[in-house]
Amino acid sequence: MTSIGEVISLPDGTSVRLSGHLDLLRNDGGVRPVRLPVASWDRFPPAAEIMRTVASQASGVRLSVRADAPRLTLAVRCTRVDFSDDAGQPIEGPVNDVVATIEGLPVARVRASVDQVEEVGPGGRVAVVRRHRLSSALTLDGLGEGVKDVTIWLPQGMEVDLLGLQGDGSIVPAPASGRPVWLHHGSSISHCASPVDPLSSWPVVAAQAARHEVINLGFSGQAMIDPFTADAIAATPADVISLSFGVNIVGARSMDERTFVPAVHGFLDAVRRGHPHTPIVLLSAILWPGSEDVPGPSRVDFAEDGSLSVRTCGNVDDIATGALTLATSRDHLQHVVRVRAAAGEPISYLDGRSLYGPDDAVNAPLPDGLHPDGPIYQRMGARFASMVFAPGGAFASDAPVSPAQES
Numbered sequence: 001m002t003s004i005g006e007v008i009s010l011p012d013g014t015s016v017r018l019s020g021h022l023d024l025l026r027n028d029g030g031v032r033p034v035r036l037p038v039a040s041w042d043r044f045p046p047a048a049e050i051m052r053t054v055a056s057q058a059s060g061v062r063l064s065v066r067a068d069a070p071r072l073t074l075a076v077r078c079t080r081v082d083f084s085d086d087a088g089q090p091i092e093g094p095v096n097d098v099v100a101t102i103e104g105l106p107v108a109r110v111r112a113s114v115d116q117v118e119e120v121g122p123g124g125r126v127a128v129v130r131r132h133r134l135s136s137a138l139t140l141d142g143l144g145e146g147v148k149d150v151t152i153w154l155p156q157g158m159e160v161d162l163l164g165l166q167g168d169g170s171i172v173p174a175p176a177s178g179r180p181v182w183l184h185h186g187s188s189i190s191h192c193a194s195p196v197d198p199l200s201s202w203p204v205v206a207a208q209a210a211r212h213e214v215i216n217l218g219f220s221g222q223a224m225i226d227p228f229t230a231d232a233i234a235a236t237p238a239d240v241i242s243l244s245f246g247v248n249i250v251g252a253r254s255m256d257e258r259t260f261v262p263a264v265h266g267f268l269d270a271v272r273r274g275h276p277h278t279p280i281v282l283l284s285a286i287l288w289p290g291s292e293d294v295p296g297p298s299r300v301d302f303a304e305d306g307s308l309s310v311r312t313c314g315n316v317d318d319i320a321t322g323a324l325t326l327a328t329s330r331d332h333l334q335h336v337v338r339v340r341a342a343a344g345e346p347i348s349y350l351d352g353r354s355l356y357g358p359d360d361a362v363n364a365p366l367p368d369g370l371h372p373d374g375p376i377y378q379r380m381g382a383r384f385a386s387m388v389f390a391p392g393g394a395f396a397s398d399a400p401v402s403p404a405q406e407s
């Protein structure tokens with residue numbers, strides 16, 4: 001079974017177990033966990049600060065300690081990420097909580113500080129950082145007396161430079177959990193940046209229900225079947241892997257029917273160089289109401305009340321000459337799985353509409369037409385766990401799956 005996390009020393013000398021990251025970036029006196037190896041960043045497009053930004057946001061990243069302190073104070077420098085659409089319209093990024101859990105249950109939380117703001121320009125080509133303060137101290141109180149293992153989940157939609165961790169008692173790294181490791185890669189719908197609670201991320205919900213350790217490589221807008229991501233997955237130990245493609249490819253109109261299937265095969269071939277026998281689930285997109293049969297690109301529409309909606313706006317006539325739609329991308333992913341499974345590969349397909357589908361769109365509409373909110377993400381995570389990790393599922397194990405998260 002794969003172990004997860006590494007013991008690192010924070011700048012103040014405190015040692016912790018850090019998990020959910022793939023690399024560390026030493027940044028102005030801090031340690032920033034990032035979710036792609038820094039050595040691969042020169043493979044990013046030449047004007048793509050957005051790629052560096054989303055890889056540096058702390059989705060699924062957490063630190064674990066064994067402490068006898070009733071409170072812990074985390075010294076950090078947190079960066080909120082603001083975006084501009086192609087028209088230059090600013091969109092303020094999320095500010096999430098920092099949450100402490102004991103035995104998987106939340107026991108303390110505090111809103112992350114906004115010590116810096118990173119302003120990402122139209123198209124994600126450039127970014128400017130504006131600093132407000134060098135650091136902040138975030139106190140997690142009410143942890144209880146005695147020795148316990150505490151996991152601190154970082155804000156999933158922000159960049160976090162770790163500076164130190166202090167408490168009223170001893171603090172040492174928590175031991176490795178010994179649980180199986182699940183690595184997931186997907187789009188913003190896997191990144192789950194917007195909910196306040198980092199535990200609302202659907203991969204985190206599913207992992208906790210299934211008693212797995214998660215590495216979440218959900219990259220907002222950047223699930224582009226990139227070779228450097230495939231190489232990173234190949235080099236990362238994991239017991240099970242899931243990959244979700246479709247929304248970003250269609251939304252950016254970055255591939256068509258001719259190129260999509262070979263690109264997915266190439267991605268999987270690269271992953272298999274490091275994981276020849278690891279079970280893989282290929283997950284298609286959740287329902288995108290109104291955009292299922294319309295090719296990209298996508299656009300953001302702003303209403304007078306400040307709300308926004310995201311939809312595809314391509315020409316349906318282009319489908320006849322090979323433009324890819326979300327509905328067609330599901331058919332193609334199924335084809336990829338059929339071909340590879342027939343050759344004996346441990347790979348399965350899961351239709352994303354089983355996580356969020358037509359009935360959900362009626363009962364719980366997506367707030368911006370594309371991205372779920374916290375409660376929807378929680379239901380998605382519970383459904384994924386029950387379908388994939390439970391007995392009979394592609395990732396089934398001896399560990400029981402908790403049904404408590406679905407509501």
